[in-house]
Amino acid sequence: MIRPALLLLCLPALAWAEVDWGGKLWGNQLQKTKTYLEDETQTNGGLFLKSKTKYDDLSLRFEGIGYYVKTPLLLVPEKDLDAGEAIFELNELNVGYDFGDWNIRAGQMTTSWGKADGLNPTDFLTGKRNILLVTDDQLTRRGHLSGVVQWTPEGGASAWSVEQWVVGLHSRTDALLNEELTNGVVSLEAPEQQKRMEFASRLAYAGQGWEFDYTYFNGVSKLPLFVEHSRTLVPFSFRLTPTYARQQGHGVNLVSDFEDFVVRLEAAYIYRTQVFDDADYIRDPSRYDFVGGIEKSFEDEHRLNVQAVVHHYPSYDVAPSADQVTAGIQKLNCFVLAQHLQTRVGYLLVYLYEPTEYNQFKFKLTWLNYFHQESSSLLTPQFDYLVTDNLQVQLYGLIFSGSDNAPLGALRDLSSAGIGGSYQF
């Protein structure tokens, strides 16, 4: 495993060649829609920095994010978000080397797997910074400490390519927990250590007008499962430790150009290979995920992506328990992983409008809606205005709806209207 300190040794190399720096300074203020202007949902802001440089066949990359987030609604281990926290995270600091058919890269890295839009069940290695209620994917993607070897035959000209990944420190996805879910009696311990190896292999083929890839993953879930750490009776409360269950997965992606539209299909089968000894918080929660649909442009200005979304847990089963606390934790885990609904079926619609006549404006609407069993949805309208080439103002909304028992409905308290700005350089 590569230690982060060793990666710092690469920094002097940045002086070898011309370094390309860039970044973004941003800030957002979100107000609850239910009690408009009475209570904030979140304040966030920060600096995103990235750089890259190349020296012959050697390349170095850096990407880091420092941010401040204040929200009274979310529960995150070791962070007092109610009072506000400043956090720094390293997304990338890695070195790569190209030689003929081969490319190797090692260090802190981000990945972005999956061909679908918005939801990527085959993006096995990526954890998400969900505590930031923003619409920018770049700000939420987390890195992992890894090494990868890529092989593309015929000096890189082949349609085939193979990758092998080894991850030393995996990334994590923040579970969005609010008071409605935790009933005000839950606090969180520090998450368990991340020093659990992950392995992933990827085989890709790029044909003429179509692409396919298959991925095998042996690692850990990016979303945590909670296990009980301790409890007090007066006043009644209990502490939970987020743990990351071992799992394996198979994923496939297919993209094809059908002249008038592009079809994207992404599917994954994930099964846990770890059983929790104490109290079986969740038993046998393997699952199938599918996201697939079509993308089409209309008259240069409109782009529409309509995808079907299916999550299926074929043998979900919560162990019977007389202990109310354990039952409560089971319920919480079910919500976090949305496993209490054996099958969820819905659609994801992404619409983008970029008027050619008024090229400073952009409107995007994302709508994830589950209609099978407990219906719930997340609607995200987003309006961007480009003040200058660097300065952008954004108005956006996060509108969760549905019943308390549905995964998106349970997050209704997070429904917000936001205003933000960013300066890119």
Next chain:
Amino acid sequence: MKLLCTVLFMTAAIAAPTKPAARMKSAARTKPAAPLKYDATLVMKKNEAARKLTQLQASGKIVIDGGSRKRQEKTFTWWRQLQPDGVHYNTLTKFHTPITVKDQAILFLEAEGDKTEILMWLPTFKKTRIVESSQQNGSFMASDFSFSDITALQNEDYRYSNSGMTACPNTKTAKKLQCFKITAALKNPLSAERLGYSKLMLWIRNDNFMSDRVHYFDQTGKLFKELDTTQIAQIGKGSYFFNHLHMKNLTNGQFTVLEFSALDSKTPIPAAKFFKQRLGKDD
């Protein structure tokens, strides 16, 4: 990239004046508008030869203006390489400014018929996107050039006919150059749908066989775009490249200027630059 393609297209006719050209030139001096007999297909073959480049690297600038749009300027680096078939090109455009498109890359892999592929690298998402074939008539980076304007004109896709000889609209020399006026109709209706126009009217210079002006007619036969090439650079013996293109949308007054500078046809471009699997890997 679009610009390059357009330029290549316009510069299609090249090389030393041929007999028909010479004949026309002398005839034009006495009767400028007189319809002369020449072989339009032969002229377009000379145009194809004139814009033929083994490889080229250039810096580019695209300026979008006119109508109610806010003026926007985008800079990029452009690489083009002739494929082993000697007909089609691979082209890569990588944007540098403004910051909103920094490091975006568009790869054009030309192929016979409607098999041309266009792939986009989106650095923010760290993903490659296939551009659907029907979108190849769509706007290239919000400009008045379409993706297909950027790819090289393929003579086998068109039926050419002689529309007379006329003074070149864009030459500013004291002695007006003469141009072959040629109508190019698409042979395949499906290609017309993909490219977004039904026919072209080309003004091909009789000195270097590069195009001087192109008119684009939509699928109803109505003129909707006009491309003027005001600067042409000689790259090698008998090879030319447009380094200043002006595309005007005649329906809304919008226009786009495409400029190339720092033309370099000598430094070898590795073939790997155009591999699909490599797209975005430098980022």
